[in-house]
Amino acid sequence: MLPEATVRRLPLYLRVLTDAIAEQQVTMASEELASRAGVNAAQVRKDLSYLGSYGTRGVGYDTGLLCQHLSRQLGLNQDFKVALVGLGNLGLALVNYRGFAHRGFHVVAAFDTDPAKVGRRVGDATVHGMAELALVVAREGVTMALIATPAAVAQDVAERLVSAGVTSLLNFAPVVLNLPPHVSLRQVDLAVELQVLGYYEHLRAGTALFAGNGAGPAATDTD
Amino acid sequence: MLPEATVRRLPLYLRVLTDAIAEQQVTMASEELASRAGVNAAQVRKDLSYLGSYGTRGVGYDTGLLCQHLSRQLGLNQDFKVALVGLGNLGLALVNYRGFAHRGFHVVAAFDTDPAKVGRRVGDATVHGMAELALVVAREGVTMALIATPAAVAQDVAERLVSAGVTSLLNFAPVVLNLPPHVSLRQVDLAVELQVLGYYEHLRAGTALFAGNGAGPAATDTD
C-alpha cells in the first residue's frame, strides 16, 4: 500500500518519463525528475523507493524500466470502462478529452435526461436515458464514472451508479457526496479552486497597503 | 494567515451555509456543518476559530453572520476579472459555468489562436487573438486567468499572462508550470485524477483474489 500523497505524484513522474523517452533520454537522475515534476528530489527518491529499487547508484533511473513499472502500479496496462453522466458543456469536454483513451480509460456509455440527446453518439459511446443506467452499466461492465450533472441530482446519480456496480467516481458537481466506504471518490470543484485563488488574491490586495511588494504566499498545488 | 488546508474548506462551509439560509435555518452546530461538508466536527470548530469567535456556546453558529464573514475572508464581496485562454470544449464549458459569475468571478476576456473564433462572443467576453493578450489583459485589469490550452503551449501562455499582470492562475493543461513565487497557481488535472482512481481500482482487483470482499482503501478527497 502506497501513501496517498505518493499515488498522486506517480502520474506526474510517468508524464515526465514519457516525455523523456520521446526525446530518446535513457536515464534520469532524481534531481532532474524532481525539477521537471515540480517537487523535491528527496521526495522523488522516497516515492520511487516504495516501488522497489529501480535506480542505479551513480547513474539514475532507467526511463523505460521505470515508466513500465509506474504504469503497472497505476494499473494502466488494463483497460478501464468509464461511464459519463451529464452531457452539458463539461460532459462534452470530458468525452472529447484526449488524455483519457490515451491511457486506457474508455468512455463506453453516456447518460443524459434530455430526450433530444438520447440516441446520439458522443465519442465511442451512445447516449442513453437515465432509466437505462443500471442496465447499461452492468451490461458494459463499467467500473468508473464521471459525474457532470447539476449539483441537485449528483447524489442520486452517484447512488444509482454505485448500485449498478461502479466502484470509482470522479465528481465535477459542486456537492459533497456521501457514499459507502468501498467506493473511491475524487472531487473536482471549479468553484472551490477559484475561491481559493480569490482568497490569496484578496490577501495580497489587503497586505499590499502595508508591505511593499506582492511577494506573498504562492499556493502552488498539484492535485 | 490561515493554513492552506483550512482555506480549501472554507468554500465548502460557505456552500453549506448558503443552502441552510435558503432553507430558513438560523443557527447550525459544528456537528451538522461538519456532516454536511463531509468533514470532522472538531475540524470545523478549529477552522472557524482561526477567523475569530463567531459561534455561541450551547447554541451553534449564526448562519447569516458566519456566511458573511466567510465571504469577506474569501474576498467574495469584490469582483474578480478573469481571462480565459483556449476555447476548445473545456474552455467553452468554463465560460458557461454558472458557479463563476454567481460568486463574483467575471470572465471579461477570452483568447484563442483559431482565427475562426476571434471576434465571436462567448458569455460576456469577446474572443481575441493571442497577439492582443498583453494589451487586453492590461486594459481590462484582469488579475486571474484560466488556462484551457493544449499542454504544449501552456507554459508560454502562463508566462505571457503573468507578464501582463495576472497574479492567479487556474491551469487545466496537463503540465507542471514554472512561475515566479508571487503568482498563485492551482492545477486541475483530469488525467491525474483518473489515474489515481485507476490505482485504487487496480489495487482492489488485485487484493480481491486474496481478501474476501472489496472493502478497501477508499480515497475520498475534496480538493
Added chain:
DNA sequence: CCATGTGAAAGCGTTCACAGCG
C-alpha cells in the same frame, strides 16, 4: 565519485478530550 535508498528530524494537518461560557 556520484546518485540512490533510507533512517531520523522537522513540519503540517487532523483528531481527541475537556475546560469554559452562554
Added chain:
DNA sequence: CGCTGTGAACGCTTTCACATGG
C-alpha cells in the same frame, strides 16, 4: 446542560543528511 474554542496527542508528509553500492 450543550456546544464552542483550544491545548495536547497523534499520524501523515516532507525534508534532511548520510551510509551504501555501482
